[in-house]
Every structure is written in C-alpha cells, then in structure tokens.
Amino acid sequence: DARVTQTPRHKVTEMGQEVTMRCQPILGHNTVFWYRQTMMQGLELLAYFRNRAPLDDSGMPKDRFSAEMPDATLATLKIQPSEPRDSAVYFCASGLVWWEAFFGQGTRLTVV
C-alpha cells in the first residue's frame, strides 16, 4: 500500500558534518511536511510545501537547515553544519488534503 518513505532510517554523524534526509511522499500528494521530535520539545513543525513550493519554514533554524523539493517525488531536509542539539527523529509527512497527513517512519539522527 502507498506510504511515505524516508531514508536513511538511522544516521549517526559527527558535529560539523552535513546531513541530508530524504523523503518520498505518496504519489499524488501535493502537501509535504517536515517535523522534528525530541523528548523535550515534542513534535515541532519545521517546514511545509504545497505543490513543491515552500509555504512556511518559520520553524526551521535558517542558518543551518534547508528544505527543498527538487521534484514531486522527492523532498530533502539538509543540515549543514550539524550540531549535537540537532539530534532528534525527523518525520516527513504528505497529504492530499493537508489535515489528513500520512507520516513516514522517521529518520533518527544522532550528532556526536
């Protein structure tokens, strides 16, 4: 069945390295979200796209984070340079109607 696919599922990297997380939304979904989840902050919305155009990225630290949708089948979230405080689970979600978003399994990022 259709699902949102995120890669990698786990990533361990050293502080200062670039990290790229990828998301394949469900075919036909026109809205894509990026969320970050930590124990302290819970689920935070980082950015979202509609029809591949960024609508809101106010939740994202602009100096090091960037989100793009190079085409309808791929969304990327990049961190450069990464820091230990970026350690979290990053979720991508897509939807046809925005409120019924389907979430991926997440990428667990550990920055050491």
Place this chain on the structure above:
Amino acid sequence: DAKTTQPTSMDCAEGRAANLPCNHSTISGNEYVYWYRQIHSQGPQYIIHGLKNNETNEMASLIITEDRKSSTLILPHATLRDTAVYYCIALNRDDKIIFGKGTRLHILP
C-alpha cells in the same frame, strides 16, 4: 489557533471503551477539532476530525459538545495496539498542524 488541554496519561482495560477528553474552550467558529495518535517508534497517524457534529469512522468516534468547548475521542473496544500518545488539535483549515503533549493511553491486558 485554539489551545487544547488533555490529561497527561490514562489507563483503559483491554476490550473496554477508551474515552479521551480534550478541552478547547477558546475554539473559534471556523476551527476544527483533529485527533492524531502516535504509536511508539512510529510517525503520527490521523484518526478523525470534526467541526460541530459528532463523527464516526472505522477507527473511532468523536463527540463534540454543543458549545464546542470540549470533545471526547472514543475507541469503542480498545486493544493493546491502541496504546499510544493521542493528540487533540484545534485549528482552522488553513493553519499548520501544531502538536501539543497529548495523552499517553495505556491499554491494560
């Protein structure tokens, strides 16, 4: 968007109905009530939403009070697989989804 208040945690016996309350006393007329849940180590999952009428689908029922200041999500026959964090969110259809702390529901065997 309206702030919601949920109990931190709840227990429910397997096979019984799980009733999860949510207060949204500042909800405005065009804000809907949405429920999501997150099972451990998975992404959140949409359950149901409503505006002012009660709603039912294959997963749950949503009961919204007449004044719309509170609602209850009902899982009619809870199973162990329903153990999760349940999020109640109130916002209008142009807003982005902001998750709070939710209710941690434990289904007891």
